[in-house]
Amino acid sequence: MVSPEMERIKRARRIILDIIENKGREYLYDLTGMGGGFNLKKRDMDILDTYIGPAIFSERLNKVGLQHLGGDPEAHRAVGFNRTTSAILSTLMALSKDIEEVVHYLPRRPSHPSIPRSCKLLDLPYFESDKIEEVVKRIDGSTLTVVTGATMDHRVIDLEHLKKILSRCRERNSISLVDDASGARLRLLYNQPPALKLGANLVVTSTDKLMDGPRAGLLAGDRNLVDTIYEEGLKYGLEAQAPMLAGMVNALENFSLQKLREAFERARRIDLTPLISLGIEVERRPTGFALTSLSEEESVELALKLLERYGIITIPAVGMPGASKTLRIDLCSKDAYRVSDQYIINALIESYRELKFQ
Numbered sequence: 001m002v003s004p005e006m007e008r009i010k011r012a013r014r015i016i017l018d019i020i021e022n023k024g025r026e027y028l029y030d031l032t033g034m035g036g037g038f039n040l041k042k043r044d045m046d047i048l049d050t051y052i053g054p055a056i057f058s059e060r061l062n063k064v065g066l067q068h069l070g071g072d073p074e075a076h077r078a079v080g081f082n083r084t085t086s087a088i089l090s091t092l093m094a095l096s097k098d099i100e101e102v103v104h105y106l107p108r109r110p111s112h113p114s115i116p117r118s119c120k121l122l123d124l125p126y127f128e129s130d131k132i133e134e135v136v137k138r139i140d141g142s143t144l145t146v147v148t149g150a151t152m153d154h155r156v157i158d159l160e161h162l163k164k165i166l167s168r169c170r171e172r173n174s175i176s177l178v179d180d181a182s183g184a185r186l187r188l189l190y191n192q193p194p195a196l197k198l199g200a201n202l203v204v205t206s207t208d209k210l211m212d213g214p215r216a217g218l219l220a221g222d223r224n225l226v227d228t229i230y231e232e233g234l235k236y237g238l239e240a241q242a243p244m245l246a247g248m249v250n251a252l253e254n255f256s257l258q259k260l261r262e263a264f265e266r267a268r269r270i271d272l273t274p275l276i277s278l279g280i281e282v283e284r285r286p287t288g289f290a291l292t293s294l295s296e297e298e299s300v301e302l303a304l305k306l307l308e309r310y311g312i313i314t315i316p317a318v319g320m321p322g323a324s325k326t327l328r329i330d331l332c333s334k335d336a337y338r339v340s341d342q343y344i345i346n347a348l349i350e351s352y353r354e355l356k357f358q
Helices: 004-022 042-047 052-069 084-095 114-121 132-136 159-172 183-190 223-235 242-254 257-269 273-277 296-310 334-338 341-354
Strands: 076-081 101-105 126-129 143-148 175-179 202-206 217-222 282-285 288-291 327-330
Touching (some): 004 296, 052 202, 052 242, 076 084, 084 114, 084 143, 084 175, 084 202, 126 132, 273 341, 296 327, 296 341
Antiparallel strands (some): 202 217, 282 288, 288 327
């Protein structure tokens, strides 16, 4: 039997296909913050072979990846996986024999499902909390300590909390992994240093979140540790292949913090009063805003209506199973520059009224 999650994804994809075929790509506005991209240069095309490509692009990725994540070329290494989830799973597989528990701190629960699901797959005890003292007291030499830099709904970690956990990890010889999927860039907006500069052993980020790269995972950290994890990923085909590596390199080379800052400023300026007047609870997020008073079912229905009537793509409509159902508009997306604030607000209001949530 097909699950409701799969039915939702199939429905959203049918709507997107219909818009593409009958109107064109210009009538779709991906405002997920994860629109990504797959920019390849002409010179890349002749070296995408199965073995030649990785030999070339892995070295380029190591260089630009460490620059992006604040790594030291002498001490650190950066590698590519086909998803952030793949990097996390590979890490847990590589370390599973050396740890007794995964301890996870995040600014607000729940975590991204990739971490608890990977632990369940490997039968590893897992503990998560958004209360820092609960996490700190569990950290010891037998734990892998995971820290989320920014949640699925873009709640950014307090820098002092991040420093405290990483310091505790060093004191107790616990390997630290910062899940900075979007946080590697969001935290820059709050003048937070990269996790590797703060002493994290490992950091992973997604090259399609808040940047124009493919949906892939960039893992960086202590050289020997990263090599061990990458080898484990290679055994199961979890590594990024040549075309994806090329796309990651180009995206990292082209990343612009200025564009992110522009979205940050636009998010602060956008007038949310019309939504609040309807009784919708709205919260500003670093590069957009979120509707927080809707149930999961209402968020999904509203997201699908936005997609069908206005071509606006959001996570509750298209996200993978287990992704957050909070309806969030992200203004750093490529398509956000093609659509006005008024169009977005009007689309939300009309869709909300049509569904009679009031």
